[in-house]
Amino acid sequence: WYNWVEEVLKNKDRFVMPPKMSIPQDSGNYYHIMPAMYEDENIVTVKMIGRHFLKENEKRPTMMADMLLYEADTGILKALMDAEYITTLRTGVVAAHSAIKFVKKDFDTLGLIGLGNIMTVFFITFINKLRDGNDNRKLVVKLYKHHQSARSSFC
Template structure:
């Protein structure tokens, strides 16, 4: 026996395989489990948690890694969900060339860690999870900021995959009597119009951004790094869900819209670093005092949005949402006997 083999054999005796159970959940089962009602329930719980248990929340800022055609974000958090200490991390990537590969632009996976032992508990796809919790975030801002309105006119700018869950979840919690859509790609706009028809909506395709000026709610969900929505485009709009700016350098709204609106963020630190307000902050066009509060504070009733003011919800996408929703999926899969053993030890 040579020395290298001796080392291998000796170390094998010191590092034993772990006697723990690890699992995975199939994608098709995730899409069955994660219903609109479930994702809305757990995203709302997550936002309340950020406001009511701020001192317990462990959620460092996203870690960003940049590629030529996209980026990767690592989003860890430790929180209390349904009486359990939950430790988890999502890794999500954005690759715009994936369209040519017949893959989603946004791909992610989610990892649950046993908070008692540190061992791997469960791994699952996070592509659908991310789309659904982002849709729920937009829907909950409509629910809690426009409480008095039973029915809304909705405008959606950007007709990619995320637009579908915005429409689905907003219309699940609030009646939508008019839908106006726009995308720089006519093909994307046509596909989204067909999707909306499946949900019972006849989408009006906007000729210009001025067509959105009388909407109750406008959702922007694009990867833009230049402001395209101007103050004159949103004269009578009551709520703008700015969902697209989720990293440094991204921007969809003109600074004038921000200056003439109440700005609510999902997380103060993350919004400053990479939300809709990040570019005008860096350029000195606004300062941090423009932030009225966090959406969790609105939902929990800690802060109330001033009446008769337009609101901008600056949503960057925060890890605590993924942890609450990911744990809800795991818990439901466990109760239904859907967990599959993952033999890594």
């Protein structure tokens, strides 16, 4: 995943990615619409993420994401995908990529705010990247609670 992010960032000029559009709602809920095109692979995508707060006794994620995938040269819809998993992966791995690139060289403490799905992906990617570089230093990991994420099965 890390190499995937690295490759895309190095070649970002080969992607057409207009600014995301946002539709806020009075309730504090929102939609984000993110179009992108990668002509090298003849694909266009549109990802829609929405946050919708839970109503009383409702059990579902507050964040939802879907993606449409089109053949770029014909406009034919090729896939409708649940994008929650890929969004979680991308967010966590990009955060790990940034942390690896900008971390202080002699750090010994890692602070995490929450340990939900995104932070779990971040942590695993970050630690694996350190190990790949033969960096086996002992780290102090400080976990700060954020909402109910500290109840993750990862802990």
